[in-house]
Amino acid sequence: MLAFALGAINGQRLRTALVLLAMAIGVAAVVVLTSLGEGARRYVMSEFSSLGSNLLIVLPGRTETAGMGAALMVSETPRDLTIDDAVALMRHPLVSGVAPVSIGTAAVSWRQREREVPVFGSSAAVLPIRHLEMAQGRFLPDADLDRAQSVCVIGGNTRKELFGSEAALGQWLRIGDRRFRVIGVLASSGSSMGMDPDDVIIIPVASAQQLFNTSSLFRILVEGNSRDALPQVKAHILRTLKERHQGEEDVTVVSQDAVLKTFDRILQALTLTLAGIAAISLAVAGILIMNVMLISLAQRTAEVGLLKALGAAPDQILRLFLTEAALLSLLGAVLGLLLGLLGTFLMATAYPDFPSSAPLWAISAAVLVALLTGLLFGVMPARRAARLDPVQALMRR
Amino acid sequence: MTDLLELDNINRKFQVGEQTVHALNDVSLRVSRGDYVSIMGPSGSGKSTLLHLLGLLDRADSGHYRLDGQDVTALSDQQQAEIRRDRIGFVFQFFQLVPRLTAIENVELPLLLAGVSVDERRQRAETVMASMGLADRLQHRPDQLSGGQRQRVAIARATIMQPALLLADEPTGNLDRQSGEEVVDIMEQLLQQGITLIVVTHDHDLGRRAQRQLHMVDGRIVSDQRNGDSA
Numbered sequence: 142m143l144a145f146a147l148g149a150i151n152g153q154r155l156r157t158a159l160v161l162l163a164m165a166i167g168v169a170a171v172v173v174l175t176s177l178g179e180g181a182r183r184y185v186m187s188e189f190s191s192l193g194s195n196l197l198i199v200l201p202g203r204t205e206t207a208g209m210g211a212a213l214m215v216s217e218t219p220r221d222l223t224i225d226d227a228v229a230l231m232r233h234p235l236v237s238g239v240a241p242v243s244i245g246t247a248a249v250s251w252r253q254r255e256r257e258v259p260v261f262g263s264s265a266a267v268l269p270i271r272h273l274e275m276a277q278g279r280f281l282p283d284a285d286l287d288r289a290q291s292v293c294v295i296g297g298n299t300r301k302e303l304f305g306s307e308a309a310l311g312q313w314l315r316i317g318d319r320r321f322r323v324i325g326v327l328a329s330s331g332s333s334m335g336m337d338p339d340d341v342i343i344i345p346v347a348s349a350q351q352l353f354n355t356s357s358l359f360r361i362l363v364e365g366n367s368r369d370a371l372p373q374v375k376a377h378i379l380r381t382l383k384e385r386h387q388g389e390e391d392v393t394v395v396s397q398d399a400v401l402k403t404f405d406r407i408l409q410a411l412t413l414t415l416a417g418i419a420a421i422s423l424a425v426a427g428i429l430i431m432n433v434m435l436i437s438l439a440q441r442t443a444e445v446g447l448l449k450a451l452g453a454a455p456d457q458i459l460r461l462f463l464t465e466a467a468l469l470s471l472l473g474a475v476l477g478l479l480l481g482l483l484g485t486f487l488m489a490t491a492y493p494d495f496p497s498s499a500p501l502w503a504i505s506a507a508v509l510v511a512l513l514t515g516l517l518f519g520v521m522p523a524r525r526a527a528r529l530d531p532v533q534a535l536m537r538r
Numbered sequence: 539m540t541d542l543l544e545l546d547n548i549n550r551k552f553q554v555g556e557q558t559v560h561a562l563n564d565v566s567l568r569v570s571r572g573d574y575v576s577i578m579g580p581s582g583s584g585k586s587t588l589l590h591l592l593g594l595l596d597r598a599d600s601g602h603y604r605l606d607g608q609d610v611t612a613l614s615d616q617q618q619a620e621i622r623r624d625r626i627g628f629v630f631q632f633f634q635l636v637p638r639l640t641a642i643e644n645v646e647l648p649l650l651l652a653g654v655s656v657d658e659r660r661q662r663a664e665t666v667m668a669s670m671g672l673a674d675r676l677q678h679r680p681d682q683l684s685g686g687q688r689q690r691v692a693i694a695r696a697t698i699m700q701p702a703l704l705l706a707d708e709p710t711g712n713l714d715r716q717s718g719e720e721v722v723d724i725m726e727q728l729l730q731q732g733i734t735l736i737v738v739t740h741d742h743d744l745g746r747r748a749q750r751q752l753h754m755v756d757g758r759i760v761s762d763q764r765n766g767d768s769a
Contacts, residue, residue: 145650148638447634450595451648451695452623454616531595535634 146464153437157469160426160433164473164511165480167423171507172481172499174419176488178412180497185404187496195237195368196270196397197375199230199361199382220386221357224286224346229385230363233377235370240267240362241286243349249342251303251314258299260316260342262349270364273338278310278325281345289347293321297329298339316342317352371396416503420510427514430469434462434522445526446534455527462523463516470515474508481507540607542702542734543569543592548601550587550757561587562598563757569736569750571702574729576748577738584757585738586707592736593626593705594618606702623652627696629725631708633688635680635695641687642667642676645695652699666694670724686717693724697733704728706737710744722747 151157201222227241243262248255265283267273273280280294293316300309300323309323321344329339350356365374375394383390438445445458453461481499488497550562561584569575577585590596591603594610603611610621628634635644645663654662667676670690680688689709696704706725710718722744729735739745746765753761 151638443634444636447636448647448651449619450593450622450628450634451651452619452621452626452699453651454619456616457619457651532590535595535630 146461146468149437149441149465153440156433156436160429160469161473161476163426163429164423164470164515165477167419167426168474168477168507168511169481169484170419170422171416171510172478172504173484173488174415175412175503175507176481176485176497176499178408178415179500179503180488180495182405182408182412183496184494185408186401195365195371197363197365197371197378198395198397198400199363199378200393200395201357201360202391202393220389220391222361222382222392223356223358224350226382226385227358227361228286229381230361230378233374233381235366235374236363236377237366238266238270238362238364240264240270240364241346241358242267242360242362243346243353243355243357244359245349245353247317247342247352249299249303249314249316251312254303256299256302258342259340260344260349260352262344262346262352264346266364267343267362270362271338274328276326276328278323280325281343284345286345287347288345289351290345291319291321291348292324292345294325294327294343295323296327296337296339296341298337299342300326316344319348319352321348412500412503416506419507423507423510423514426473426511427470427518430466430515431518431522433469434466434519435525437465438462438522438526442529442534445529446531446536449529449531450535458529459523459527462526463519466515466519466523467512470511470519473515474511477511478504478508540604541568542571542573542606543567544602544604544607545592546602548591548598548603550584550591550596550598560757562591565601565757565759567752567759569734571734572729572732573734573750574726574748575734575736575750575752576745577736577752577754578740578742578745579754579760583754585754587757588754589705589707589736589738592703593628594622623648624699625702627693627699627701627704629689629692629696629704629706629709631711633680633685633692633712635688635691637680640677640679641672641683641691644680644691645698647695648699662698663694666698667691670694684717685713686720689713689717689721690724693721693728697728702734704733704735706735708739708741709737710739710741718744 199222201220224241227239230236231239240263245260246257247260249258250256263281264286265281268280276297278294281292282290284290293314295303295309303309303314304312309326312323313320314323327338327341327343344352346358363374363378365371375396378394379390379392382392448458485497485499488495545565545567548562548565549560552559552561565588577588579585587596591598598611601611602609605621605625610618613621636647642660642663645667646659649659649662664673664676667673670693672687672690672694675683675687680691683691704725709721709725713721725735726747737744737748745751749765751763752759
């Protein structure tokens with residue numbers, strides 16, 4: 142039976158080749174597109190995990206209202222987070238580091254060169270929390286948070302743009318209307334969450350507040366001792382800040398995990414969408430299979446009549462044509478798989494940073510869907526073949 | 539013992555455009571085992587329809603058909619297919635060989651449908667083909683064979699299941715005289731093995747070779763003669 146179907150497929154090479162191509166493209170599209178989506182997901186995940194997973198982020202204002210029940214009090218003007226808030230948060234045994242963050246953009250100039258650069262006000266604690274590394278010099282000194290020292294640490298790219306080939310360490314540059322001495326240059330190690338260490342200037346948080354003329358913080362990063370300590374640290378943050386803010390819980394604490402999960406969900410959806418789009422081409426391939434089977438049936442009407450005369454039962458004819466359709470889609474799927482894996486491989490070679498590899502579920506789903514569409518669209522022609530009137534079929538030559 | 543074929547009051551009508559064609563009009567017929575019957579008549583006389591009906595390729599609108607004592611009129615498609623496979627062989631005017639299969643693969647087809655194993659298929663097909671002088675043509679494709687050879691392949695295929703009934707529709711209609719002779723000789727040899735042979739033909743010479751000759755006109759059997767020597 143299988144050999145017979147193979148022979149039938151082999152008998153019409155060009156048509157078979159075209160159908161195989163269509164099916165192959167469909168399967169390959171699923172494989173390549175899902176591996177792109179998966180790659181994007183893994184890329185983002187790895188970027189985020191460089192942030193450190195014991196991290197809690199304190200934002201001013203309540204953006205999350207779930208789970209608070211009656212205790213929730215709506216504050217119309219949330220109090221700002223201040224440096225004193227950050228200092229208060231340090232006093233807990235499970236907190237290993239607190240980094241206040243103040244962000245702005247300022248014109249930075251050295252001699253004739255001027256650039257608009259994101260300015261990141263923080264403290265010495267941000268170095269380990271953000272997994273930053275130094276290329277030259279040292280990081281901000283571990284001083285009291287409210288001391289506005291005139292020192293700065295600059296990103297590698299910023300250094301290049303401002304100083305070119307001249308030494309940057311020890312130079313005084315102008316940020317806004319103040320002067321800062323360069324004490325260190327950051328190594329470029331993976332950007333994370335809105336801050337590219339290549340393109341930034343980090344100054345003490347108090348200096349940043351003076352520079353931007355504000356007393357509030359953008360957010361506070363709190364690192365716990367361990368992952369297990371996070372719930373306790375979170376409670377501590379909420380309790381402390383509530384006390385400091387006249388009993389109003391007007392901050393939001395987001396864990397790194399929550400952010401990761403959200404992104405994971407979004408990118409998973411993206412992958413599924415891509416897979417869905419690719420699946421459309423599989424359906425088109427299925428229709429092509431139906432088309433080819435119908436043409437094949439039209440050409441082999443006499444053969445079907447003959448098989449019936451020789452004693453082939455209707456369900457034998459049905460199986461014969463279904464086998465043919467299944468073979469077509471199976472061969473197409475295998476071909477497509479090879480094509481898709483080749484494409485993924487080429488992608489991985491061209492962009493080694495981007496971890497693109499097709500997920501197993503997508504590969505198996507693609508092959509399965511290919512087989513199913515082949516069979517599904519093979520049913521109609523097969524049933525038509527099985528129902529053929531042998532006398533009529535034999536008379537057509 | 540009952541006759542191999544028993545037909546009672548068979549009617550078969552076709553709708554051709556506005557007209558109803560009465561292809562078989564109240565046909566009743568008995569054919570005994572081992573008989574050699576020819577059916578002759580002008581085009582449209584219903585002889586091919588009768589042959590198709592005997593071969594279970596077509597169903598009667600009314601009447602009864604018993605094959606080997608079994609009423610086959612009301613059997614399901616599935617059951618009729620099995621009877622075709624095991625008890626009936628067909629030979630057609632245009633050979634009806636599958637062009638992409640070799641001669642021996644064509645002969646093996648009925649065995650394939652019956653689910654016989656590969657080795658046994660090959661062996662039985664070789665035996666039958668050798669008996670028809672095709673031993674050196676096993677691996678040829680139909681388009682590499684002469685008309686006479688093709689028809690012999692078709693006969694080998696029709697008889698490989700050792701059917702009780704062999705139905706031939708204009709078996710020599712597409713052959714030159716000499717090839718036709720060979721083919722008829724082979725079919726007549728099968729009679730000695732006890733097969734029942736029914737041949738539909740326009741060819742009077744061929745028709746006269748049968749022991750029993752039926753003539754059909756307008757869907758009726760108008761004469762039923764036996765050759766003097768066998769009567």
